[in-house]
Amino acid sequence: MTAELEAVDLGKKYRRGWALRDCSFELPEGRIAALVGPNGAGKSTLMRLAVGLIPPTAGHVRVRDTVAFLGQDKPLYKGFTVAEMLRAGASMNAEWDNDYATRLVKEAGVPFDARIRTLSGGQRTRVALAVALGRRPKLILLDEPLSDLDPLARKDVMHALLAEVADTGMTVLLSSHVLADLEGVCDYLVLLAGGRIRLIGDVDDLLSEHRVLIGSKELAVPDVSVVDSRTTQRQTTLLARTTTVADGWDLHEPTLEELTLAYLRSAKEAA
Numbered sequence: 001m002t003a004e005l006e007a008v009d010l011g012k013k014y015r016r017g018w019a020l021r022d023c024s025f026e027l028p029e030g031r032i033a034a035l036v037g038p039n040g041a042g043k044s045t046l047m048r049l050a051v052g053l054i055p056p057t058a059g060h061v062r063v064r065d066t067v068a069f070l071g072q073d074k075p076l077y078k079g080f081t082v083a084e085m086l087r088a089g090a091s092m093n094a095e096w097d098n099d100y101a102t103r104l105v106k107e108a109g110v111p112f113d114a115r116i117r118t119l120s121g122g123q124r125t126r127v128a129l130a131v132a133l134g135r136r137p138k139l140i141l142l143d144e145p146l147s148d149l150d151p152l153a154r155k156d157v158m159h160a161l162l163a164e165v166a167d168t169g170m171t172v173l174l175s176s177h178v179l180a181d182l183e184g185v186c187d188y189l190v191l192l193a194g195g196r197i198r199l200i201g202d203v204d205d206l207l208s209e210h211r212v213l214i215g216s217k218e219l220a221v222p223d224v225s226v227v228d229s230r231t232t233q234r235q236t237t238l239l240a241r242t243t244t245v246a247d248g249w250d251l252h253e254p255t256l257e258e259l260t261l262a263y264l265r266s267a268k269e270a271a
């Protein structure tokens with residue numbers, strides 16, 4: 001496996017304490033990885049460390065090739081037109097594929113003579129994405145880029161991104177609080193909570209290694225590795241790292257959302 005991004009014992013300490021701690025992982029090339037975690041988990045810190053915007057307090061992080069970063073506050077000049085923004089992208093980046101960036105804007109249906117400040121949130125995201133991708137990065141880190149978009153615009157941007165990944169083999173690390181955005185899109189999962197990695201791996205492998213077990217609340221909890229347990233008046237729902245059938249329990253493979261929520265809940269309870 002070739003790693004596009006590698007973190008070794010990576011840590012970042014701010015005045016209030018550690019934002020990220022003992023973080024070691026590799027992001028395999030060509031993956032679309034979801035970076036999930038509650039507010040303050042350390043997601044932005046991890047991305048900012050990876051692109052060198054902030055220095056680590058401990059360990060190191062290395063990206064193998066060219067990397068682009070797109071955060072919530074899109075790096076666009078509001079007084080520029082879209083065409084001027086693309087020219088600015090060209091002048092700021094030695095490696096710039098103008099035909100490609102222009103095509104991405106055209107596909108988004110954004111007029112080249114429109115000023116950035118007059119664009120909708122979705123159009124701005126598409127222009128920011130075109131500027132970020134115009135550098136032809138091998139890795140792109142997207143820190144909640146869809147957070148100000150309506151559901152349709154989110155789908156549009158996600159599809160545009162997926163098409164680029166399919167065409168170019170680019171690696172993506174995408175953080176989002178909207179788990180539905182990630183389902184069916186991401187094939188790798190990095191789950192952070194309290195500044196530490198709680199779960200990481202290939203999504204299909206992780207899903208197939210876990211089961212949701214639903215049974216009467218009178219049933220004894222089976223002897224499996226339970227990640228999260230919830231009981232209502234009538235029934236108990238467990239998410240466990242197991243594939244074993246347990247007597248009296250209905251079981252199914254979790255969705256990415258069920259898996260993620262269970263790990264987030266268990267990290268919250270352990271905190």
Ligand SMILES: Nc1ncnc2c1ncn2[C@@H]1O[C@H](COP(=O)(O)OP(=O)(O)OP(=O)(O)O)[C@@H](O)[C@H]1O
Nearest residue numbers: 014015016019037038039040041042043044045046
């Ligand atoms: N510049 C800073 N100075 C001091 N503390 C910071 C700074 N940036 C982040 N932190 C703290 O580090 C921790 C991790 O923050 P970070 O922004 O990385 O989390 P996040 O997972 O991206 O959160 P969110 O989902 O809310 O965007 C938080 O406790 C935050 O308050």
